[in-house]
Amino acid sequence: MTKHRKHTNLERRNNDNFAPNEIAILGTNCDVISDLVSKISQKLANYKLAYFDASHAKNVEKNSLSEYVFHHEGNVQITTSGNINKFQQRLDFAQFDYVFINGNHYQGAKQILILDEAKEASVLKRLEQLDRIQFVVKLKSETKYFDFLEEKYPQIKNITCYTIDEVDQIANHINNLIQEKIAPVKGLVLVGGKSTRMGTDKSELNYFGKPQKEYVKILLENQNLETFYSVQPFDFARDDNSNDDEISDKFINLGPFGGICSAFQKDPNAAWFVLATDVPFVNEEIIQLVLKHRNPSKAATAIQGKGKDFPEPLITIYEPKAYPILLQYLAQGYSCPRKMLINSDIEIVEIDDTFIRNINTPEEFEVAKNELKN
Known part of the structure; x- marks a missing residue:
């Protein structure tokens, strides 16, 4: 006889009596x-x-x-x-x-x-x-x-x-x-966004001979990171458990914030290297640079353009200690991962702005594709 379970069986952070370590x-x-x-x-x-x-x-x-x-x-x-x-x-x-x-x-x-x-x-x-x-x-x-x-x-x-x-x-x-006890790093590719300005799913755009979501996943896997797609519950018209490399959003309608929290709900003992699909100029060298400068003592290690005032929340390694901070922001009514990064103790990795350009419209896509060819 199956034992009745009153509450959802969630993955828990590995804690000692009073602290993680x-x-x-x-x-x-x-x-x-x-x-x-x-x-x-x-x-x-x-x-x-x-x-x-x-x-x-x-x-x-x-x-x-x-x-x-x-x-x-x-x-x-x-x-x-x-x-x-x-x-x-x-x-x-x-x-x-x-x-x-x-x-x-x-x-x-x-x-x-x-x-x-x-x-x-x-x-x-x-x-x-x-x-x-x-x-x-x-x-x-x-x-x-x-x-x-x-x-x-x-x-x-x-x-x-x-x-x-x-x-x-x-x-x-x-x-x-x-x-x-430093957490292993896993990869999270954000897909399933609305892509309103592009008019089509940005994760499916082809810059390098394959859908960008696949290219980004390979970028992370080439660094020996177990990598998952962050998808909305209705994406791919199947349950979260039907595909081992997908994490379905449990925090509905919160965009990337919800995807990051859903990844932590799946594994709160991993650090998550979060990468968007609309930054096609992010290459293997940049991935390696972020990993090289990773600081597990901070809440996160984030890319920031030299000409920018704020870090890029979707080219970031979030440490396990970031999860409770994100939930605290959610409890205050905020679902912006950048706001959490700006107001937390994080490691900043500065790079040239051109590497982190967001591609959001069909016109920008054509320009970027031609630049990448050259």
């Missing part, structure tokens, strides 16, 4: 943990990092007013009331590459165990939380492994071990853990 540090006092996190973060300044800790204040009154204090340099201090809620924390931490957790207070999906003889009892109390130790740090090189650790985890001495002063090596280890 987290590690808890435990086994010593809180000052040592926060000091280590501070030193590591200075070595990994090219990433977006966060530290998740508990207040050590004994008595705190509930705030009747939430205060947000912004500094002109970009820092913000927030004082508000709220309980720990993994769903809220995942939203708060969605934009971070890595989150360090004070494991004395909260349990992380992965752990760094610090061996401190003075805290043996504390480690014993949290023994069951040590289920994915990434490496061990000794406060003193001569510190021995506790007997109960070896009994519970016979292989613990085979795990990489550092001393607390080996900050460079620890930071490098963390760097590798971050790199392991």
